[in-house]
Amino acid sequence: MGRAAIGIGVGARAGLGAALCRRFSEEGLHVFLAGRTQERLEAVTAEIHAANGRATPVVADTTVAADVVRLFDTAEESEGPPELVAYNAGNNRFKPLLEMEDEFFEDLWRLCCFGGFLVGREAARRMLPDGGGSLLFTGATASVRSRPPFTAFASAKAGLRAVAHGMAREFGPQGLHVGHVVIDGMIDGDQLNRRFPQFKQQKGEDGMLRVDAIAAAFWGLHVQQRSAWTLELDLRPFKEPF
Numbered sequence: 001m002g003r004a005a006i007g008i009g010v011g012a013r014a015g016l017g018a019a020l021c022r023r024f025s026e027e028g029l030h031v032f033l034a035g036r037t038q039e040r041l042e043a044v045t046a047e048i049h050a051a052n053g054r055a056t057p058v059v060a061d062t063t064v065a066a067d068v069v070r071l072f073d074t075a076e077e078s079e080g081p082p083e084l085v086a087y088n089a090g091n092n093r094f095k096p097l098l099e100m101e102d103e104f105f106e107d108l109w110r111l112c113c114f115g116g117f118l119v120g121r122e123a124a125r126r127m128l129p130d131g132g133g134s135l136l137f138t139g140a141t142a143s144v145r146s147r148p149p150f151t152a153f154a155s156a157k158a159g160l161r162a163v164a165h166g167m168a169r170e171f172g173p174q175g176l177h178v179g180h181v182v183i184d185g186m187i188d189g190d191q192l193n194r195r196f197p198q199f200k201q202q203k204g205e206d207g208m209l210r211v212d213a214i215a216a217a218f219w220g221l222h223v224q225q226r227s228a229w230t231l232e233l234d235l236r237p238f239k240e241p242f
């Protein structure tokens with residue numbers, strides 16, 4: 001048995017999920033990457049293998065409990081309980097409230113909040129008997145501030161934050177370090193650069209959060225000594241107004 005990490009919400013190679021998994025593998029962990037698209041997971045896996053890291057792609061929908069259990073089973077059969085789990089799924093979508101269908105609101109909640117609960121519960125079930133580890137959640141500005149047209153996204157992200165805070169208080173004393181990372185700015189990654197390529201130029205040098213810099217912060221949380229744990233970390237570019 002080795003040391004394992006699970007990253008949930010991995011898509012494009014340029015995205016945060018991929019960067020988290022790359023960093024965890026660089027630190028010597030066997031990374032289990034989960035997302036819904038086989039080809040994208042395989043591309044990130046190939047990149048990690050090329051750097052002599054260990055990675056296993058697992059196609060899984062984080063809103064489906066059976067998928068989450070299968071993901072943890074796959075990791076555990078190979079390496080035992082993971083020492084680090086990162087919940088990164090949570091694609092932002094927005095719409096004016098008066099035009100919002102019930103499904104739109106509910107789907108966002110399933111991805112951004114319910115999936116985090118499913119993963120957090122499974123992580124606690126597997127990791128607590130093993131002495132604990134780290135369970136880290138990706139937050140957003142919307143986790144702590146609700147504004148139109150992001151009201152549905154914000155309500156789901158605030159819910160995820162509540163899951164993280166509740167779990168930290170319940171399971172911290174048993175050795176599970178729960179961290180919630182508020183990403184308070186635009187990520188210089190696939191999502192925005194593909195959909196809104198103008199932002200990068202508008203923001204200027206280091207005006208968007210670099211995925212490798214965020215991944216370094218996640219790793220920093222994981223290796224904190226338990227007499228001084230962080231529950232919530234907020235990250236923003238140096239010139240971001242807030």
Ligand SMILES: NC(=O)c1ccc[n+]([C@@H]2O[C@H](COP(=O)([O-])OP(=O)(O)OC[C@H]3O[C@@H](n4cnc5c(N)ncnc54)[C@H](OP(=O)(O)O)[C@@H]3O)[C@@H](O)[C@H]2O)c1
Binds near residue numbers: 139
């Ligand atoms: N982008 C930003 O500017 C920004 C700003 C603040 C906070 N954030 C937060 O950062 C995180 C995402 O990082 P990112 O924007 O760089 O995106 P990313 O890590 O590149 O992408 C996340 C991946 O999650 C996967 N995913 C979506 N639904 C899923 C599901 N039901 N089950 C499993 N995987 C699923 C998607 O891939 P598939 O479609 O292939 O499954 C998607 O590519 C989110 O928590 C987001 O709220 C982003």
